[in-house]
Amino acid sequence: MSLVGARVLRKEDPNLITGNGQYVDDLQPAGCTSMVFVRSTEAHAKIRSIDTAEALALPGVLAVWTSANIAQLANCPGGLPGLDQPLLAKDIVRFVGEGVAVVVATDRYIAADAAELIIVDYEPLPAVASLSAAMAPGAVVLHEVLGGNTVHFQDFENPLNEAFAAAPRTASLHIVNNRCAPSPIEPNVCLADWGRSGLTLWAAFQAPHHLRNTIAQYFGIPQDSTRVVAPDVGGGFGAKINFVPEFFLTALLSKEIGKPVKYTQTRSECLVAMLHGRAQEHDASVAFDNDGRILALKLTVTQDQGAYPNGTGMGLPVLTTAMAAGCYRIPAVAISWRNVVTNTTPVAAYRGAGRPEASFTIERLIDLIADETGVDPVEVRRRNFIPVDAFPYATHSPLAMYDSGNFAGALDELLKHVNYDELKKEQEKRRQDPAAKLLGIGFASWLEIAGFGPPGSLEAFGHLASWESAQVRIQPDGSAIIFTGASPHGQGTVTTYAQIAADELGIDFDRISVKHGDTAVVPQGIGTMGSRAVAVGGEGVKTASGRVYENAKRIAAHLLEASAEDIIIEDEKFFVKGTPARSVPWSEVAWKSFQPLELPGGMEPGALDSTVFQQVPNFSFPSGAYCCVVEIDRETGGVNIVNMYLVDDCGTVINPLLVEGQVHGGVAQGIAQALYEHMLYDPSGVPRTSTFMDYLVPAASDLPGYITGRINTPNPSNTLGAKGVGESGSVGAPPAVVNAVVDALSHLGVKHIDMPVTPIKVWNILEGAK
Amino acid sequence: MIPAQFDYVEATSVADAIRLLAEHGDEAKLLAGGHSLIPLMKLRLVTPATLIDVTHIKELSYIKEDGNNIVIGALTRHRDIEESDLVKKHLPLVAHVAGEVGDPQVRNRGTIGGSLVHGDPAADLPAAALATGATMVIAGKNGERRISAQDFFVDFLETDVQPGEILVAIEFPKHTDAGWAYEKFVRRAMDYSIVGVALQLGAKPGVALVNMSNKPHLAVSASQAIGKGAAIADVLAVINDDTNPPEDLNATVEYRQHLARVLTQRAFATASK
Amino acid sequence: MTIRTSITVNGKDTSREVEARTLLVHYLREELGLTGTHVGCDTSNCGACTVLLDGEAVKSCTVFAAQIHDCNITTIEGAAQADGSFSPVQEGFRQEHGLQCGYCTPGMIMASTALLTENPNPTEEEIRHALEGNLCRCTGYEMIVNAVRWAAENPNFTSGGAK
């Protein structure tokens, strides 16, 4: 029986449900010390002086460092040359939360006490805490070298003026895609131990090899004695692929004081120091005919980079603009973008990274077209979909060569679950009844770019390469170990890889282990991000398993005195097709694979061990159709999601249970962005949502149940057919929710509402309409 | 995350607590359920020199019937109030409100006394105490004194409890078989109210508002209007009298006052069912 | 100031000299090495630190170790059945994929265990309400709800001692 496609329970769970997980903060090596930051309370200020004397005098304090102690060190990797963040602020701070000093003490209680004793004298400077403030004439400049606050501006190649002038209709929207804090429940944690035999860094990270490569290079030490371990990691959502000062500081402090140094971020720190996501503003215009057919699209993305632009942040608008056209055939698309610095936390990848922003805008525009033309939103989508027979489909962007999809099929499947006509009637009825809650129905036909893997794709973000490694190693007893460069942190990759390998190898699922997250154990690796773990890494497991299996067949054939082509496997036994009575078990093949005397001619011991650096020719393009039904309380403005219908096309499903989990989790974060979360700053750059009391990560009662369906358009770029599903929900949910809210209020002339859709925003609209 | 250092002493009786309060002076704080105090201490917004732990004073954790009153010991936990048959019968509003505080873990630790003395205008139980016309029993070195809930709340996070004193009990007049309702408006289920309305009907009606002033707020004119049997519209017309609502991320003054009207109206609809 | 505190944890008596300000969660994690109980916030909102105190769910980051001498604490390490089988709640989380990264999971399991002790057959709404003190960033909660339902439907689950 094939395990790929089966609802298999996770191998990860027994440890995690018993408290036997091992997260970085759980590690407490002998002599372990604790590092605590003093972080800037100013958004923009000169540092006049830092008084560390009292902190240093506190018993138990081992070191207090400011930038003066590390003057020789380069700035934090990952930034843009000249605009990068110092490990500790030098002379000037540029956002609230920037590290100013660190304390190391024998335990975290003393370290916290010492941090309180450090006095930083600031000379405040004017701050720019929003895009408009940063771009205003005469605005204070964050980085002198830039001369302004724009880091990069990419103008339209052709602004499509003629197409717009000639079009029967046009419409525009200004959209603010709200800044979010990724907020994994485990904040950032790292533990460094730099002794005579080298540096070991345990880090809550999504890409340990990437960190090893970087930290070794940073300190100029050889990689053979630099080890990075990402043990159990409590969620990442893109935020744990960024290089942050703590990694480098704990390492160097450990070397300096000769003891392991651990840093455990608090939540309040995490909300201002872990890189944020989204934070874009869009100016979007669309030209269309009276039937709702799109003729041209024009999009300018302004990306808030926060105080220190980094490679990933700079890439976000590239991804957004690449996916600007969504699932639609649009004859002319013009894109432009601008990256701007502000006195806020730097911005980088957060689940979806640039694609949720794209899908939000195009899906809002589709509803705007429907509103303008009177054509039903579902019908506008259908009229503009790229048809199934048009793939591969070249878009305006060389990045986005859509290779597959069935957008109408997903919408058809969705409408089987949604009683659309009834809902529309109900909506009308409620509008007539002032006591009834308003009903809104919102659709999103979304498409994203995932499976980051084609050569060059991750190199652009500073990674070594874009393949993923997989080593499949058969043990002498016939069990198998898979070593992967992917670095799962909740996705269930250990389970899916074992499923894939079990099918390819014919070895029992229970006798396959998957090792990851340790650069001393796994050959090389890239990491888990961009929904690539299955589409690239899983494909690698399949390739390597296939190679091992071919060699195993050759050994079995040799033992059975048959020809390898005739060998098949069932129940872990190899035999010649048609003669199952005479067989050799996997365990025997495995055992003998290590014994030169038992091997077929030309084969060497170790033949059942294969390492693959899996490459894929293209990105993958997961898509789907979502529908959200909301109710709006006319008196309070409160929005309640009644139903959330989700049809995903992630290609081949390896494990429906895990796909469901990924979809739910992504959708939950999407709903959170749409209704609850907003990392807000006041005009002086002080964050107003820097604890879990104000930054509203929703709880169980705040989210709906989900009704899910699926279609399968296999990914043509790998043999598994899988596209990736980790980010889908966060791409599809926000436009579905907001379209539903706007639909509920459309009779009042509402065209758009920015996220998060808070009760007060809705109430103001309802009041305004009175 | 880490509170500053403090000295810790345990009080074993009310007398003991009063003695310890006198001994340790202004820098000491009583520790009850800790669910307002400990979060503030972890952020080092509060740094008491001494904590006097009163959680072990068993005599302050009780719910009893006393003539026309239900008396609740100050250290009674939200959860015990929520589940008490006596409270459900005679003070269904109070039982319900206790069940609306925070989340289950908070209700398992937090005490009614702590909630009242903390005096947070956004808290739930103070509104219930105001709407039901409760009386606070405060003990000090000169014995016990009583003060109405209305006079008890003085300012933002400030009550009439004086240095050296401890709140020992809350006397609630029974509101058996009378209509009541609590409307709590939040964005996220377990949060403090953006606005809340506690309504007690019956012989001694009262309506109190959450997060509508610098302190827990009894809507005096509205309560009087209800007492006189005024029409709902007339109650709503005065519900925002003397309010002083805060402005924050979730609401403006105007929106809060609007919510107070809407929630009061809803409370009426529910209470008279 | 230090204090000697004695707490029964997962049925075993423990006693340590600790600073008065030691939070229960740090007592468990650092003094006793029971690292299954996690910390996810500093404002008592996330519930990752939830343990049972005399059978009731509490946030161990909002209790001082010094306060609860002579109390019984159950952590995730003590959640399994006496014979070593997973508890019905633990098994429910496994069966229904109620966890992804697993960081919120110990707290979720303890809060769910407390719920089922009080209310052995909760509705979906009751489950969501009872878990309001626990944040999960990975699952979107529906599968956690299913996990608790699974446990409610299989109260006598045992794996016969298999762990």
Ligand SMILES: Cc1cc2nc3c(=O)[nH]c(=O)nc-3n(C[C@H](O)[C@H](O)[C@H](O)COP(=O)(O)OP(=O)(O)OC[C@H]3O[C@@H](n4cnc5c(N)ncnc54)[C@H](O)[C@@H]3O)c2cc1C
């Ligand atoms: C996550 C979270 C969510 C919450 N949500 C809500 C909510 O939605 N609604 C709500 O109303 N509350 C909420 N709370 C607060 C909770 O109800 C607290 O329990 C309550 O406010 C304080 O009670 P306590 O017993 O914990 O007091 P403590 O924190 O121990 O004490 C609070 C203050 O009162 C003093 N004090 C305590 N008892 C006495 C006494 N008997 N005499 C004199 N002084 C005393 C203390 O010295 C201290 O200054 C929440 C708390 C948390 C952590």
Ligand code: FES
């Ligand atoms: S750690 Fe978040 S509630 Fe305890």
Ligand code: FES
């Ligand atoms: S499983 Fe990751 S936070 Fe809940």
